[in-house]
Amino acid sequence: MTHSHLGEMLDLDAEVLTEYHRDVIIWVGSLTPDRPHIIDLGAGTGTGALALARQLPDAEVIAVDVSEPMLEHLRQKARTLGVTDRIRTVQADLDQPWPNLGPADLVWASASLHHMADPGHALTQALATLRPGGVLVVTELDSFPRFLPDEAGAALEERCHVALAELRVEAGMHMGEDWGVRLAEAGFTVEAERHFDIALQPPLPAAAGRYAQLSLQRMRHGLDGRLSAHDLATLDALATGVLGRDDLTVRTTRTVWLARRP
Template sequence: MTNGQHHHEHGHTHGHSHGDGGDAMLAELLDLDAEVLGESLSEVAGWVAGHAGPLPAGRVLDLGCGTGTGTFALLRESADAEVQAVDGSEFMLERLRERARALGVEKRVRTVRADLDGAWPDFGTVDVVWTSAFMHHLADPDEALRKLYASLRPGGLLAVIELAGFPRFLPDTLGDGLEGRCQAVVDEWRTQEMPHIGDDWGARLRDAGFVVEEERAFDTELRSPLTEAARRYARASLGRTRERAADRLSSADLALLDALLDPEGPESLARRDDLLVRASRIAWAARRP
């Protein structure tokens, strides 16, 4: 979800540092994602809590937590819940701790830094695991699912949330499908860099021994007038798209994309009244028998 993130090419980190500059930009994108898509995130967290039952103290795990958007969504579901928030980036974890202090929930969160492609810490026995936009980053997600199965108590719940594609912001008619062409390039890159993106997580969960109770899509579409945060979200997201797609775009497409990203230009995203936000998450609720 926060989580969702993210964050779309690198929603969360698990031991691979991007440097403070890269982490700072990614953290901003994750936080904007949570702010702009907050209603959807809360809906996902409520759905997970509905499957889990009362969230218990000290036995909830947020795996690949990023800046903690999922952690805080789960904390809002129960006054008793406490969360172990796990990520490979100390920058992200410090941002999460700052947010926890600002919200007055720092005593309900324990952060754990870990490279989840390596040896896992001992999380103890947990009742609920939330992992959002993260599992596809792992080198061996099946091994991770086996470890999660072992960590969950019998009857415990694992919630896997993945983005169903990159969020979209531009009308399809703009540039005769500019955003679609950009995303086709990014999707090709993502498939090469993250071969597990778009996997059938329901099948993977069943192969690991879980019983999948429900698979559900959570769709969001926001239209004008958009908030300032939504416009910043669009600019940050499309800016990252430009980084990935620039060398594969035509000069005309690149010029239009740059015009959209220019905060002072007449075509700026800040000025457009046809901007929108379309996003979809798919979530699986799986039980350890």
Template sequence: MNEHAHHCPSLEHAHGHLHGEGLARLLDLDAAMSGASWEEVTTWATQDAVGSPERIVDLGAGTGVGALTLARRFPAAEVVAVDRSPVMLDRLRAAARDQGLDGRVSPVHADLDAAWPAVGAADLVWASSFLHEVADPGALLEKVRAGLRAGGLLVVVEMDGLPRFLPDDPGIGRPGLEPRCHQALADAGWNAHPDWRPLLERTGFEVHGPHTVSTAAPQEPSATARYAQAWLSHMRPALQDRLAADDLAALDHLLTPDRPDALLHRQDLTFRASRTVWAARRSGREVRSS
């Protein structure tokens, strides 16, 4: 769930425009909307874990959705949450305290592009919407593998695309506004990531997946509207020079709170998103250079 301002934009990260409290709020809204799917992600990804992990390391932990979900799933584990953003780590500390998990979740400030932190040997490493953010994913994976105990598990999660909310015809402007927004952002490199399986295998992992988890269940309308407002508001600056004028006008109309058909007042919004998961076990063979 990591924020985090790194390199390539993604939901959990900087999008080139999200920073500090604004991004933290967006991550918290996503966590509230995606709770059931996160439980499914962690259940599938950790089903083949050897025993109960003693130490879990969450890379690019953001506001803590992954770290806290894992702490609840494995009540005997110590969870180390690593992020480069002090704002994110402050939010994570508060969330852990509110959930009674502050004694088991340890925030660590580190820039993983610079150095691997002293987090000790891990049984499980979690990297959600984070691996594509680092400057050299291959080098980081080698460090992850070295930091895992024998038989340890690395879980990589990526968002398949940007979340969707609008009906195809929102009644403002031309139909298909949201797909055009997403295509413009995809052309700009938002949320771009590869299939990680080949690189994971070259690094010495035995890989299961990919496995896709979707979120498309009905949500409480006001919560969906708040998330849609926050998400499309953060998209808006990046779309300034990438959308036609009529589409920008339609988007601005939707984002203007005092209009009766604006996002915050609509009952026809549906949150739709999906994530892909790879579960990678540390094998005993030597790493081949890529």
């Protein structure tokens, strides 16, 4: 999947799961002091950074990502939303020694920690970057979204997810970790862990079709030899045909941890 496809998928995630994103931003926004300094780690196209800047009109936000194309996309969105004066982008690999980003009142890491080669390093750096009493919010996907409502489609999606989970373990990715434990080990006080079970039913906005299509195509990548030729052909056909469907659902689970620097 290219950067632009991943970027499009992140934007669609924000659009299709609006209610979930809004709930989390309102919750987290209520915990910040006046004029908060906020850092978004692995900001991608800026779902978190931009939503926090809009929710908190006196916040200053630094969006950090290793990918310059992601940050350019984020800057364009910031211009459209009129928040460029309060958002700065920093290109950095968070697995390396960090640039000076703090002191921060809030560090936000959404679906990014599992990408790090060494999340422990990132958590230690995040702790050092926060002011005492500052908050780190980690959000992670327990499972990638599922879309197909029928039994055969759902069973195929399940086989894909199982194969992909194996692939991620082999690649050394840190999906599905108990981040509460990792946060405590890094020296944080974990104050909350909230699970969001999302189950959107039709009718869904048109964006859901494209979100499903990109998600299925993304799953397809890397599955050669891991599923039967029949399953792979069915997956290809589903990804092509999913755009026009009006029976799709969106089922996913997200967990949000809220941890404080003592």
